[in-house]
Amino acid sequence: MTGVEHYLSIFTKAVFIENIVLAYFLGLCSFLAISKKIDASVGIGLAVIVVLTITAPINWFLWEFLLDKGALVWISQDFKDTDLGFLKLIVFISVIAAMVQLVEMFMERFSQSLYNSLGIFLPLIAVNCSILGGSLFMVEREYTISETVVYGFGSGVGFFLAIVALASIRYRIRYSNIPPRLRGVGMAMLLTGLLSMAFMAFSGIDL
Amino acid sequence: MELFNSESKKIVSDPINVNNPISLQVLGICSALAVTIRLDQAIIMTLAVVFVLCSSNVILSLIRNYIPTRVRIVIMLSVIASLVSVVDELLKAYLYDMSKQLSVFVGLIITNCIIMGRAEAFALKHGPSKAFLDGLGNSMGYGLIIIVVSFFRELFGAGTITLPDGGAGYVLWRIPESWYAAGYENIGLLVLSPGAFIILGLVIWIQREFAGVEEDA
Numbered sequence: 331m332t333g334v335e336h337y338l339s340i341f342t343k344a345v346f347i348e349n350i351v352l353a354y355f356l357g358l359c360s361f362l363a364i365s366k367k368i369d370a371s372v373g374i375g376l377a378v379i380v381v382l383t384i385t386a387p388i389n390w391f392l393w394e395f396l397l398d399k400g401a402l403v404w405i406s407q408d409f410k411d412t413d414l415g416f417l418k419l420i421v422f423i424s425v426i427a428a429m430v431q432l433v434e435m436f437m438e439r440f441s442q443s444l445y446n447s448l449g450i451f452l453p454l455i456a457v458n459c460s461i462l463g464g465s466l467f468m469v470e471r472e473y474t475i476s477e478t479v480v481y482g483f484g485s486g487v488g489f490f491l492a493i494v495a496l497a498s499i500r501y502r503i504r505y506s507n508i509p510p511r512l513r514g515v516g517m518a519m520l521l522t523g524l525l526s527m528a529f530m531a532f533s534g535i536d537l
Numbered sequence: 538m539e540l541f542n543s544e545s546k547k548i549v550s551d552p553i554n555v556n557n558p559i560s561l562q563v564l565g566i567c568s569a570l571a572v573t574i575r576l577d578q579a580i581i582m583t584l585a586v587v588f589v590l591c592s593s594n595v596i597l598s599l600i601r602n603y604i605p606t607r608v609r610i611v612i613m614l615s616v617i618a619s620l621v622s623v624v625d626e627l628l629k630a631y632l633y634d635m636s637k638q639l640s641v642f643v644g645l646i647i648t649n650c651i652i653m654g655r656a657e658a659f660a661l662k663h664g665p666s667k668a669f670l671d672g673l674g675n676s677m678g679y680g681l682i683i684i685v686v687s688f689f690r691e692l693f694g695a696g697t698i699t700l701p702d703g704g705a706g707y708v709l710w711r712i713p714e715s716w717y718a719a720g721y722e723n724i725g726l727l728v729l730s731p732g733a734f735i736i737l738g739l740v741i742w743i744q745r746e747f748a749g750v751e752e753d754a
Contacts, residue, residue: 352730354571355570355730418644419621419644466645522734523731523732526731526734527731530730
């Protein structure tokens with residue numbers, strides 16, 4: 331596969347076939363907690379898209395030029411056996427926490443309206459597993475930099491789609507007669523199961 | 538403080554039942570689903586979480602008076618990330634097959650909300666021995682749920698029960714061939730992601746029936 335097609339296939343895969351929430355179970359905590367309201371879901375969905383698209387490439391650079399085995403050869407050949415891979419968790423999570431803080435400050439300065447709508451969700455995102463998961467999958471699948479950008483953005487869109495869909499379903503069933511102990515999270519899990527079954531239908535698509 | 542008085546028993550037993558981290562506090566769901574395809578993965582994951590949660594609670598509770606409130610999140614994250622790195626390296630060294638199967642989900646213990654949640658809600662406000670008990674109770678409550686979920690997913694999805702050993706897992710029991718010959722079939726859907734969501738949804742329902750809690754939504 332060449333050029334655009336290849337990136338299109340990574341994107342579609344990240345959004346539909348290997349949806350980060352419905353197939354890999356990442357970011358479920360905020361997914362369940364916030365999907366009670368539609369506007370809030372849209373807000374956190376957008377924030378996840380922004381943060382994932384920014385942090386995945388940054389972590390790619392750190393992995394490629396600092397942490398991977400033999401990544402330090404650009405300093406000197408003596409480092410060609412140095413493997414700092416065990417530091418990746420600490421480095422990635424610090425980058426994510428720092429980026430989230432930066433994005434928040436940036437938004438506050440330049441786009442007050444966006445800040446007002448996304449502001450409260452940004453700190454939550456630092457501990458959203460989908461962000462760290464995106465970086466870890468990027469390392470495990472050995473993506474190149476441009477593939478990483480597409481993958482990060484695609485995963486964000488996948489999260490957005492899933493959370494808005496669940497929020498809309500939960501809104502629809504507000505007045506349904508659900509057994510009292512199943513209400514809330516239990517019902518949300520069953521709905522997510524059905525949603526994930528629907529998304530599995532995409533897995534037949536061969537790209 | 539007396540270690541085994543009723544108050545400390547309550548700290549341990551509450552999170553296992555009436556205040557279960559997964560079904561009632563709704564924390565740490567992500568990993569709860571991903572590692573429940575097989576029972577042995579769930580058991581190893583439980584041990585990893587017990588270790589990380591107990592140690593992080595104790596460490597953070599010991600230094601709680603020196604942490605400035607504004608930067609506490611970064612400090613919590615770095616303590617947790619160091620502990621998780623230790624677990625990750627230990628698994629790679631002694632249980633290589635298992636660490637391959639769990640792939641990124643060991644690393645994701647860092648962002649497992651149970652750890653941060655308990656640090657924030659409990660460890661930063663109580664002494665180390667209570668924090669340890671709280672960590673123990675919560676990680677066992679977590680373990681209880683994921684072990685139940687993985688037991689059903691593996692038994693009905695793949696037809697086996699696997700216990701952890703040094704290598705790829707020891708198969709304790711397998712549905713005999715004669716059952717398949719008689720028309721029994723595995724439910725393949727349970728191994729896939731929708732099965733995980735649905736089983737966990739049902740387990741949460743049953744657990745809430747036992748705990749007698751309901752939610753308005």
